[in-house]
Every structure is written in structure tokens, then in C-alpha cells.
Amino acid sequence: MGFSKRLHCLRWNSRKTGLQEAGVAVVKRKGATTRPESIGRVLLAWYARSKRDLPWRASSPDPYAVWVSEIMLQQTQVERVREFFVRFMERFPTVHDLAAAREPTVLKYWEGLGYYRRARQLHAAAKQIVHEHGGEFPRTVEGLRSLPGIGRYTAGAIGSIAFDLATPIVEANSRRVIARLVGHAAPLDGPGGDEPIWEIAAGLVPPRHPGRFNQALMDLGAMICTPKLPLCSRCPLASACVAHQTNRVAAIPAQAKRRPVKQVQETAVVLRHGESVLVERRGPGEWWEGLWDFPRGSGTAAKRGRRLGLVTYSVTHHRIECAVREQIMTRRTTPTKAQRWVKVTSLDALAMTAPGRRIARLVARSGD
DNA sequence: AAGTCGGGGAC
DNA sequence: GTCCCAGACTT
Numbered sequence: 001m002g003f004s005k006r007l008h009c010l011r012w013n014s015r016k017t018g019l020q021e022a023g024v025a026v027v028k029r030k031g032a033t034t035r036p037e038s039i040g041r042v043l044l045a046w047y048a049r050s051k052r053d054l055p056w057r058a059s060s061p062d063p064y065a066v067w068v069s070e071i072m073l074q075q076t077q078v079e080r081v082r083e084f085f086v087r088f089m090e091r092f093p094t095v096h097d098l099a100a101a102r103e104p105t106v107l108k109y110w111e112g113l114g115y116y117r118r119a120r121q122l123h124a125a126a127k128q129i130v131h132e133h134g135g136e137f138p139r140t141v142e143g144l145r146s147l148p149g150i151g152r153y154t155a156g157a158i159g160s161i162a163f164d165l166a167t168p169i170v171e172a173n174s175r176r177v178i179a180r181l182v183g184h185a186a187p188l189d190g191p192g193g194d195e196p197i198w199e200i201a202a203g204l205v206p207p208r209h210p211g212r213f214n215q216a217l218m219d220l221g222a223m224i225c226t227p228k229l230p231l232c233s234r235c236p237l238a239s240a241c242v243a244h245q246t247n248r249v250a251a252i253p254a255q256a257k258r259r260p261v262k263q264v265q266e267t268a269v270v271l272r273h274g275e276s277v278l279v280e281r282r283g284p285g286e287w288w289e290g291l292w293d294f295p296r297g298s299g300t301a302a303k304r305g306r307r308l309g310l311v312t313y314s315v316t317h318h319r320i321e322c323a324v325r326e327q328i329m330t331r332r333t334t335p336t337k338a339q340r341w342v343k344v345t346s347l348d349a350l351a352m353t354a355p356g357r358r359i360a361r362l363v364a365r366s367g368d
Numbered sequence: 369a370a371g372t373c374g375g376g377g378a379c
Numbered sequence: 380g381t382c383c384c385a386g387a388c389t390t
Binding site: 069070072073074075076077078080081115117118121148149150151152153154157169171172173174214215218221222227228255258 | 386388
């Protein structure tokens with residue numbers, strides 16, 4: 001379907017749109033900026049003068065750089081990704097460098113960023129691209145989605161930004177922008193989810209500069225159309241925004257219902273022999289798979305040894321209090337397959353979990 | 369449709 | 380403390 005045809009289907013003032021069937025409020029006004037092509041023009045103009053200066057935009061549209069950045073940005077704020085991206089690209093400048101690397105090395109460069117499955121899938125996908133696609137990225141949305149770690153959003157992002165495919169994206173920013181723009185008040189985590197938002201996004205993305213348009217949606221959401229206290233007075237789409245025009249910006253999108261936090265108490269044991277400590281790598285099915293940590297348990301672990309401190313941290317609906325104890329060994333126990341005795345000064349070389357890294361600092365300090 | 373995966377910064 | 384974040388994947 002051509003762009004103009006699709007435009008017609010999605011005209012906001014049309015009586016027979018899929019938007020109505022999807023339960024989306026229809027804009028009654030016929031203001032000039034309410035038409036999708038006008039939205040695109042206004043947004044692209046705003047983007048040209050207001051876009052954020054981000055390291056992965058310097059080399060774009062290098063598909064590899066776009067891909068790495070998009071994986072890092074999944075559920076992770078832009079400002080945190082910046083330095084990780086720069087370091088990662090210095091170490092793995094091309095998909096061939098990444099494919100040739102060992103997984104522990106890749107995880108080390110991901111340490112602290114979270115969601116480590118992303119790093120393992122990125123590495124696996126790099127090998128696929130090199131060994132099954134001749135080092136070339138798939139240039140279709142379907143091809144991109146077949147790679148591990150690339151879902152609906154990321155395929156749309158890479159496709160539009162790197163390959164100029166007129167395909168939509170919906171993530172935290174554009175979801176909020178579009179919901180407010182059309183006055184979509186239904187909760188986006190309820191029945192139907194954000195499928196209506198995807199349909200609207202598909203009707204908005206222009207045939208020319210789709211990547212810039214999608215990035216403009218995200219920048220607008222991050223800089224102007226923020227979750228709290230949005231800067232509507234500076235928004236280029238304010239005149240077309242249903243939420244703004246009806247004074248419902250604060251209520252849209254509806255808040256997702258949050259789940260209760262589970263309290264957990266556990267004990268970490270630092271077995272020490274001379275300058276070495278015992279660490280173990282998290283295995284399949286465990287949190288932080290592939291990363292190193294100290295032996296820990298939530299059961300009634302041995303409470304022997306000197307207390308080094310208390311490490312508290314939160315992960316996904318859990319709040320954990322971890323008591324850290326040190327036991328001086330007269331000899332090294334035989335490590336299991338997932339364990340290693342490591343010099344305290346060599347812990348830096350391992351990819352460790354964030355709590356494990358904090359425990360490591362406790363250990364290093366206790367030796368002073 | 370719901371649960372799971374991390375971490376840090378803003379407030 | 381709570382909320383938020385350029386989602387993907389499994390069950």
C-alpha cells in the first residue's frame with residue numbers, strides 16, 4: 001500500500017478508520033497540523049534544529065553502530081548508554097570484531113549495564129551475521145527480527161534508521177507522544193496493549209526520512225513530551241495534540257499498575273585464602289547468567305566468619321539485603337566447574353554482577 | 369496476558 | 380522510598 005493510500009485510511013477526521021475500531025479517539029478538528037504528513041513535516045523540522053547529540057548518530061547510518069546502540073538502549077536510559085557505547089565500539093569496531101570475541105570479554109564490556117542476556121544475544125547475532133549472512137545485515141524487518149535480541153521495536157528502529165525502511169517504532173517515548181497526540185486514554189498494559197499505538201505509528205511514519213522521523217518521535221518524548229511536567233509550550237505538535245487541547249496531558253497515558261516489591265534476605269560468603277578469594281559464575285536459569293559473583297544464598301547459610309558489611313540492592317520487584325561474611329581458609333577448597341580462586345587484585349578483569357562488584361570492593365578495603 | 373530480566377538516576 | 384527507562388522472550 002502506498003503512502004498516500006495509507007494516509008487516507010488513517011485520516012484522523014475520517015469516519016471509517018481503523019483507529020476508531022481500535023477504540024482510539026478521533027480528532028474532530030481539521031487543523032492543518034492534524035494531518036499525518038503535516039505531523040511529519042513539523043516533527044522533522046523540529047528534529048533538524050533540536051535533536052540530541054548522541055555518539056551513535058555520529059557514524060550513522062552504520063547498521064552495526066545503530067544495532068549496538070539499539071540493543072544497549074533497550075530499557076536503559078540514553079545517558080547511561082553513552083559511555084558504554086563509546087567503550088564498546090572502541091573495543092569491537094565492526095561486527096567481525098564482535099563475532100571473533102570471546103563471550104567473557106563481551107560481558108566485561110557490558111558490566112554494569114544490566115540485562116546481560118542482551119550482551120549474549122548480541123554476541124550470538126554477530127556470529128550469525130558473519131557466518132550465515134556473509135557479514136551483511138538483513139535489510140528487511142523480517143530478516144532483522146529473526147536475529148536474537150531483535151524484537152518488533154528494534155527491527156523497526158534498525159530498519160528505519162539504517163536502511164530507510166518506512167516502518168514504525170513504538171517504545172517508551174513514542175508510545176507516550178502518540179498516546180497524548182491522539183488522546184488515547186486506555187491503559188497501555190491492559191487488554192490490547194499498545195497495538196493501537198503501533199497502528200497509529202504506522203500511519204504516521206513518512207516514506208522519506210523514516211529513520212529521522214522515528215528518532216524525532218523519541219527525542220520529542222525525551223526532551224519535551226516527558227512523563228512528568230511536559231514542556232507543552234515548546235512542543236511543535238501542541239496545536240495538534242488532543243491531550244493538550246483537552247487538558248489531559250497529565251492523565252495520558254494511564255499509569256500502569258505496579259506490582260509489590262518482594263523483600264529478600266541473603267548471605268554472601270567470601271572464602272579467602274591468602275590474597276585469593278573464591279568466586280563463581282552464574283549459570284543458565286540464574287539471575288546474571290554468565291557473570292561472576294561470590295557464593296550467595298537466601299537460605300540459612302553458615303553464619304560463621306567476620307562480618308564485612310551489608311549490601312542492599314534492588315532488582316525487578318525484589319529488594320535484597322545481603323549480609324557479607326568473610327571466612328579465612330587454611331587451604332583452598334577444590335573449586336567446582338563454575339568456581340575459581342582469584343587474586344583480589346585480579347577481580348577487576350572479571351565481568352561481575354553489580355552486587356558482586358560491591359562485595360569485591362568490601363573485600364579489597366578490608367585488606368587495608 | 370502475565371512474569372522475568374538489572375541498574376542507576378531523578379525526585 | 381517511588382518512578383522511570385529507545386523491550387525481548389518465555390510460559
